[in-house]
Amino acid sequence: MSDPKQRIISHMNKDHQLALVDYVVIYGNVPLASFVPSSVQISDVNESQLDISYQKIDGEKKTLPIVWNHAVEREGVAVHSLSDVKGKLVAMAKYAADKQGYSHVQIKTVAYPRRPLEIGLYVFGAAILATLYDKHLLRRLAANDRLFSAVANYLPFLGKVHTVFENHVKTIAVAMYGIHIVEIFTWTLPLARKYRIPFPQRLGWAAMNFVEGFMVPRRLKSLVA
Template sequence: MDASAARIAEHMNKDHQLALIDYLVVYGHVVHLDESSPAITNVDLEKVSIDYVSKNRAATFTIKWKDATEDEVIEVKEWSDIKAKLIAMAKYAAHKQGYAHTRLTQVFGPPFAYLIVAYPTLVLLAINSYDPTILPRIFGNDALFLKLVSYLPQAVPSAYSLFVEYSRKIGLVLYALHTIEIFKYTLPVLRKYRASKSVAWKWILMHFVEGFPVIGRLREATH
């Protein structure tokens, strides 16, 4: 491999494993692929060769540029064309499977002000919706907690009592809406961008607690 080919192979193998997987699945019709195995071993002005493992067997698949269907119909005539060809192939191969050509790996948490104000309120709403006696059982006989409460204006405990009284009704409606939003928007986006389980569950949990503000952050993370 000459220097140009080596640079392309190193870059793709290090930073674009997802594209290599998609090339093998769509162009090579490879099944039972070990997704950690694909690696470009040769690239020139005519083709790219990818080594991989499937069903515990090593193999090589070669894609000729002239045979690689993609929407931009890029011809490889010189080394500078290969990058554009690989990107177009990655987009095409991902789209054919119903995916985006990039993977969602980031989790954007809420702004600090939202975290310290809205999150505690929404968590309290969830707890009181489930069982309004949980918190009194935990803190009702705690001397320090009762002393702190005694310093609060009378309006605060009164407002909290009202909050507890209507928590179940508010919570049922609010978290039902959040759940619908998750199934209608968040889950499809997480699938499209092939988020890992750990990343996906963080987004789902945030959406269940927060609701629609998560949609804006998810859009930011996928664009």
């Protein structure tokens, strides 16, 4: 069986460096801009304390000792042995992230649309673009398609709906995408900040929100549910 101490150090340094950065900022009271985040590593851990090493922007190397009994967090986890360290580190990660206005969970991915309604909104967006380009383009395409013509014969009200769509497409587009833009700035981007989504992925979430609307922030939140 591997050494518990080395297992903790290896796991945290490899998979939870963001939490270590938060520890330095909150428990060490060190401004994020003053050190190199990628340099942060656990150098030692025992039943009494955690030692974190990091490098300042000017190149100076520092060590931050965090005594378990002095490490404030909301769950009141006590460390009596190395088996208690995991629970303490998790509680500290939640506390340190929350103090900065973040979640201790980071989202690094983009979840693409899969449900029929989500995909349908891209089709609807394409229909809007086509109609803005040429008001009667979709009508001509449908007239030359046997399936669409047959459906139109059985469901004549669809023609009336499409006429309304043609005549009011600009209003529909401005209203719908205007609401989506508001959602981006009031819902999706605040969530992206909370979960510290990297900039390229953040742009992806915002772009999908522009097309899909409220389903995107709901899908984003489902990743951490």
